[in-house]
Amino acid sequence: MTAAALPPSPPLSSPSLSKVSPSPWHTGDRSFLDADVDALLAQLTRTEKITMLAGADWWHTVPVPRLNIPGVKMSDGPNGARGASFAEQTAGIALPCETALAATFNTDLVHAAGSLLAREAKDRGAVALLAPTINIQRSPLGGRSFESFTEDPILSGILATAYINGLQENGVSAVLKHYVANDIEHERTAVSSEVSERALREVYLRPFQIAVADSNPLAIMSSYNRVNGEHVSESKELLDGVLRKQWGWDGLVMSDWFGTYSVDTAIKAGQDLEVGILRKWHPAPADITPQMPGTAKWRTPYLVEHLLAARKISERDIDACVRNVLVWAQRTARMSPETVYGDDIEVTNDRPEDRVFLRELGAKSxxxxxxxxxxxxxxxxxxxxxxxxxxxxxxxxxxxxxxxxxxxxxxxxxxxxxxxxxxxxxxxxxxxxSHKMLPYLDGIVRDDGVAGADMRLYTTLAPGAPVVHHYRREASHVLLNDGVPDSLQGKNWFAVMSGTWTAPITGAYEFSLAVCGRAKLYVDGQLVVDNWDVLQTPGETFFGHGTSEEFGRLDVVAGKEYSIRAEFSNIPGVMKDAPDVGQICNFGLRIGGFPVVxxxxxxxxxxxxxxxxxxxxxxxxxxxxxxxxxxxxxxxxxxxxxxxxxxxxxxxxxxxxxxxxxxxxxxxxxxxxxxxxxxxxxxxxxxxxxxxxxxxxxxxxxARLPITFPVREEDIAAHGNFRSANGKVLYSEDLAVGYKWFLERKLTPLFPFGHGLSYSTFGYSGVEVSRTDETTVEYSVAVTNTGDVAGSHSVQVYLSSPVSNLAHPVRHLAGIATTGILAPGTSERVVVKVTRRELAHWDDLLHSWSIENGKWKVFVSDDALSAEQLVHKFDVRGRHEWSGL
Incomplete structure (x- = not known):
């Protein structure tokens, strides 16, 4: 697709800047780029090392100006680089979600998407992107399924590799997440994923293993959950044993935000960096010693020094973590020195070529x-x-x-x-x-005439009170979990969200307020919604810390302008069955509105x-x-x-x-x-x-489905064992995740994994087989466009294991290959290589990878269930065992 062939897109906006200030996270001296990390480590004081075990704030590592060590800036997330603030977000690009990227079945497109995200991250002043997410879509009901690629571990690893290479070849560190078996949101910080050793290795760890082997992500994020009773962030077996010793990986392990649950256990396990800081949002009770804003939650100097004195940890344990932080900081600084040493200015670059690519990427998904x-x-x-x-x-x-x-x-x-x-x-x-909550109030504009709402912070709502800070929001909501100005830290404060709203209809209009705090909504001075003085109902808003919506109605006239004013405070409301829900780090306000239909x-x-x-x-x-x-x-x-x-x-x-x-x-x-x-x-x-x-x-x-579409919930492999029950979820389906469950149980899905139609038709022919050794076979397949419309086609290769005393999936994906655009009647050869990795299963007696001896079957298919064309059989003989990559 070319720009000339496309109908017009929306007008391009001019580049814009935000947070125009010199970066506080570095000095001008770039000696760190060539410094000896071990020599730097030896020069750090114990206090400096302890501070480096946690973030400086939500998005930066701790700099040490004395030694010219810069801070590293990170940004969310998988489908776009948000920048350093939830409340004052710099506008940027949103890619199709990861499931959509996976649907392309096209590693070149996913690599290009990673390259684009690298540019976007650097436009936000960041050199690390918290992405990609490669958790397995064990069930389509998972709240973050859209953030992950697929239900298949091989495909997930292949696509993650392309994504990570796109990022890191363009100067931005990937932060691969969430390691591991983080597949539901229910009780996500408490739930233990109870999974067999074999399924853990073959299904849930395998995409991480492939990505580590083929793209070497510079950082990995540990997940919130437990695995078989132990939090991943405290698991020496998973962090040190698997990642470092078995796989030989030498990158940085960081926590998910507030995903640290101990001091000594996590440090000794190999969680290098605690992310998520403890801020003081309310005046502390008299019996609690106030914490300084911006300090770690767990790795405070007091706690770490106390545990050092108790010999629960040693300075060597601290040095191991700090060394990994230093190595990561140096690697990112070397990849993108101009970003690390530039001013912390967040830029919106609206490039014409990016618009063309986003449109192509979306269409091909x-x-x-x-x-x-x-x-x-x-x-x-x-x-x-x-x-x-x-x-x-x-x-x-x-x-x-x-x-x-x-x-x-x-x-x-x-x-x-x-x-x-x-x-x-x-x-x-x-x-x-079809909304679950009323949509953000459409048609509201700020004082400057731009769509969105103004939000001003005050120490009091008394008339004439000075404005402490002015947020210019892009919509009628705000999330303040990355902080408020220092002058309001630890105090009760107030805010007003306001704008001018033009009614789109004549008739009844419904408004709503959801808050983390308390609020009232006025329309033209009339109180319409009260979520301040009411007994608040716990809801799912603001990462589960906010209220349900409170509603109100008002008759409006189409075309008439109305003043919108929501008064808000961080003072916790009185909430049913959740007396402490306000005492957390998220504060937010959400104004909804929709016609009464x-x-x-x-x-x-x-x-x-x-x-x-x-x-x-x-x-x-x-x-x-x-x-x-x-x-x-x-x-x-x-x-x-x-x-x-x-x-x-x-x-x-x-x-x-x-x-x-x-x-x-x-x-x-x-x-x-x-x-x-x-x-x-x-x-x-x-x-x-x-x-x-x-x-x-x-x-x-x-495009092809990277997940199976079931007819009903009862057909999902995880059905009946999906939510946390007393802090556990049993992975009872074991290896049979996604299409493997449908094959094993002979269930008919709504649409199978790998399914996708075209306006043309394609045929396979001339399969050529090249076997280089006992466990490596290469397949070259000629794909011909047999229809009358030019198009692209993805080839899927599946394997069936030899009959054995061990249970194996009926078939599993071995690899994919995608053609270019084929004109009618033309052909292209694509190649899929099967290696020991695709043949291996985990032997839970020997605790190593192994390959079944016997006759393997190879299929080329249009989806996982049809297996329409058996193209080859081959024998494997001999002993094939290993424990690493």
């Missing part, structure tokens, strides 16, 4: 799941209806730490209007709402429109309220009356196309009734344009 009677592409149409709750939604990512301030977003409706050929009329109807009338209007047009695109799916860090989904069902809407519209128009935007699988009870289904994921900034390119045939879809 869209999976065509069904296409009856060539309903797609949308040709020979004059009127197209766009119906559904996702059509106008500007959300392009899941919730939690993956969220960021997008420099631009193209909605589904905007994208379809832009891409539709001249003369095609595009009309819209809501059909049904007559649900029956909305569906009837959508059906009436569907009857009068040539084709319908129903835009449905989920949002960050449904898929997010800190909680899991309850079911596969689409929200509210979405399924009813799709069924009614499909009955009214036979050319009904359903576009699903979600980070993982949803159920589709209407799948047999619609003409076509596109899984569009969370597609990033250009999501609407990318989807429209597929719908109208500008791009021939080539």
């Amino acid at each position: 869209n999976v065509l799941l069904k296409n009856e009677n060539k309903a797609l592409p949308l040709t020979n149409v004059k009127r197209v209806a766009v119906i559904g709750p996702r059509a106008l939604d500007k959300t392009c990512f899941g919730g939690g730490s993956a969220q960021l301030n997008c420099s631009y977003v193209v909605t589904v409706l905007e994208g379809i209007k832009q891409v539709a050929p001249e003369g095609v009329s595009v009309e819209y109807s809501l059909g049904t709402s 007559d649900k029956d009338a909305a569906i009837e209007a959508a059906v009436a429109l569907a009857k009068d047009v040539d084709a319908v695109v129903v835009a449905v799916g989920l949002s960050p309220d449904w898929e997010s860090e800190s909680y899991d989904r309850a079911s596969l069902v689409l929200p509210q009356r979405t399924n009813e809407l799709v069924a009614r519209v499909a009955a009214a128009n036979p050319r009904t196309v359903v576009a699903v935007q979600s980070g993982s699988a949803v159920s589709m009870p209407w799948v047999d009734d619609v003409a076509a289904v596109v899984q569009a994921w969370y597609g990033g900034n250009a999501s609407g344009l990318a989807l429209a390119d597929v719908l109208f045939g500008n791009v021939n879809p080539s």
Whole structure:
């Protein structure tokens, strides 16, 4: 795809700067770049070393100006570099979510995505990105499934390697996460993943092992959870034994934020860096000694010195951790000295070539799941209806730490209007709402005329009180978990979020407030929502520390401007059954708003429109309220009356196309009734344009499902053993995760792993086999475009183990290869190499990798379940055992 071939995108914005100040994290002297780390370590005082065991703040390591040691700046996250602040986010690029990246089945595209993220990280002044996430999607109901690539460990490792190489070849350290078996959000800091030794090695550790072997990530983040009873951050077996001794990896281990639970145990286990600091948000009770803002939670000088005196740890233990911090800092500084030694200025660069790439990447991640009677592409149409709750939604990512301030977003409706050929009329109807919480208040603008809200901090709400700090927010919400100005630290403070809002309708409008603290909402001076004086209800907001929404309604007039004023305080509210929930580090305010919808009338209007047009695109799916860090989904069902809407519209128009935007699988009870289904994921900034390119045939879809879509929850391997029960979750399915479960139980999924249609057809021929040794076989396959539309195709190679006394999956993925764009009738050879890594299983008696002797079968297939073409059989003989990479 070239820029010239694309319909117009949204206007480019000019580069912008924020936090324009000299960096406090370094000196001008660059001698550290060539310094001997061990010599530096010998010069550090004990106090300096102790301070280096934890972060200086939320995003920097501790600098030591005396020795010219700079601090390293990090940034979230997997789908975009947010920068150093939740409250004052620099606008940037949002890539398609990781599941969408995986759907491309294209390592070159994923490598390019990593390269783009490296530029974005450096635009935020960071040289380390907290990414990629390679936890296994054990269940699509996991709250952070959208952050991970796939249910398959081999594919996850292959894609992680491409992503990490893209980052690190462009000067940014990857921070591979979350190590390991961090697959649910329920009780995530307490839950123990009870998993067999073999499944731990073959399923959950394997993607980390592949990434370490093939890309050498410079840092790895330990997970919140326990594995078999022991927190990973305290596991000497997993951190020192597996990572360092068996795999020979020499990078930095950092905690997840507040994912440290001890001093001596974690240090001795090999957790080098504690991240997440303890700040003083309220006046301390008289019986508690106040902590200085910006100090570690666990690795304070007092505690570490106390444990040194008690010989619970030694200075050698501290030196080992500090040395890894120094080595990592030096490696990142050498990769990107201009960023490390530059001013800490966060820049928004809106590059035309990045917009072209994001659109291409999004389109190539869209999976065509069904296409009856060539309903797609949308040709020979004059009127197209766009119906559904996702059509106008500007959300392009899941919730939690993956969220960021997008420099631009193209909605589904905007994208379809832009891409539709001249003369095609595009009309819209809501059909049904699908939000879990009221969406952010759309149509609100700040004092400077930019969309969003102003938030001003005060020591009191008395008239005439001076403003302590002014946040300019991009939307009607704020999360203050990275701190407030020093003058407010440890004090009760107040804030006002305000803006001018233009009503989009005439009629009843519903408003809401969710808080971590307490708040009241006024519209034109009228109190509409009170979440201050009420008995607050615990909710899922603000990483599980906030309240549920409180609601209020007001009749409004379309086009009229209204003043919005939310008064907010960090003083904890009185919350049901959670008296201490306010005493934490997250403080936030969220204003929601949405028209009061007559649900029956909305569906009837959508059906009436569907009857009068040539084709319908129903835009449905989920949002960050449904898929997010800190909680899991309850079911596969689409929200509210979405399924009813799709069924009614499909009955009214036979050319009904359903576009699903979600980070993982949803159920589709209407799948047999619609003409076509596109899984569009969370597609990033250009999501609407990318989807429209597929719908109208500008791009021939080539993506594949990196996860299995089940028909119902009961078909998921983890069903019945998914939530934490008394602090444990039993991985009872063992090796049979995802498609392996469906093969083992002979279940029929909604759509299998690896499934994906095209507007063309492809055939395989001329398989060539080259065996270099007993455990290495290379397959070259000719792929021919047998259809009449140019397109790309991904080849999947699966293995079946010899019959053995040991249980093995029926089949497992060995590798993938993707062609370029093939014109009709043309062919391209692709190569997949099978090595001992793909053949190995973990022997839990010998505690080593081993390969079964006997006859192996090799399949080339279009998905995991069909295994349609047996291409080769080969024998393995002899003893093959090893414990490392």
